[in-house]
Amino acid sequence: MWMTDRDLEGWTIAFDLDGTLVDSxxxxxxxxxxxxxxxxxxxxxxxxxxxxxxxxxxxxxxxxxxxxxxxxxxxxxxxxxxxxxxxxxxHIADSSQPFEGVAETLERLKDRGAVLVVATNKRSDLSELLLEKLDLARHFAAIVGPDRVSARKPSGAHLKEAVSLAGGDPARAVMVGDAAPDAEAARDAAMPCILVTFGFTPVPVETLGADVLLDAFEDVEEAIDGLLSDFYVSRALKF
CATH class of the missing domain: 1.10.150 (DNA polymerase; domain 1)
Structure with missing residues (x-):
């Protein structure tokens, strides 16, 4: 029987919500x-x-x-x-929808062993309600708004504590977002950062210093693979 290679075990992927997972x-x-x-x-x-x-x-x-x-x-x-x-x-899910490719990408990442967590500045109960209505909540080990951490994004504490609440290791985590608070929090937490270009940001996303910029959510998995490949190569070079 065919089995999925669980090559992402030990890694946590943190996602912003509005503008990254969902067009709200x-x-x-x-x-x-x-x-x-x-x-x-x-x-x-x-x-x-x-x-x-x-x-x-x-x-x-x-x-x-x-x-x-x-x-x-x-x-x-x-x-x-x-x-x-x-x-x-x-009215939280009257017209809001996941961006194209979100559900399929989350499913594949979970199948490969990754722990998934939402790290959002939206209040936790509203985040849970939205994700439940869109049938996305089941993918996440934790949904962490600012009310469940000691500091909200752009503080790196939000990401580190969200990853820990999901049972992950902040030293082996990647942030996926769409705006400055995501990029700044990732930088503060020393996490690689992927930003999507279709989200909600008052400043050009190209100026935010992401490790990877993506025009389509379907490309998130490939981008994570590239970042993790760089991680293992750099670690190997230290020995």
């Missing part, structure tokens, strides 16, 4: 626009807000209010933030 822009901006309309303000176009998704709900709210010429102080209200979270939880 339609539902996040949908919530933003419903709140803006409730506040008597005009909705924002998808293109103007999607780059800010990695910065969190508060940044989206500020953008929406600024675009309408309204008070930023009003956008920073805790009550408005809570309304955002409640509305978003109710």
């Amino acid at each position: 822009a339609p539902d996040l901006i949908g919530t933003l626009n419903r709140l803006l309309v409730e506040e008597g303000l005009p909705p924002v176009p998808m293109a103007s807000a999607s780059a800010l998704i990695g910065s969190g709900a508060r940044a989206l709210l500020v953008h929406g209010f600024e675009a309408a010429g309204a008070s930023v102080e009003r956008a920073q209200s805790e009550a408005l933030f809570e309304r955002f979270l409640v509305d978003y939880a109710g």
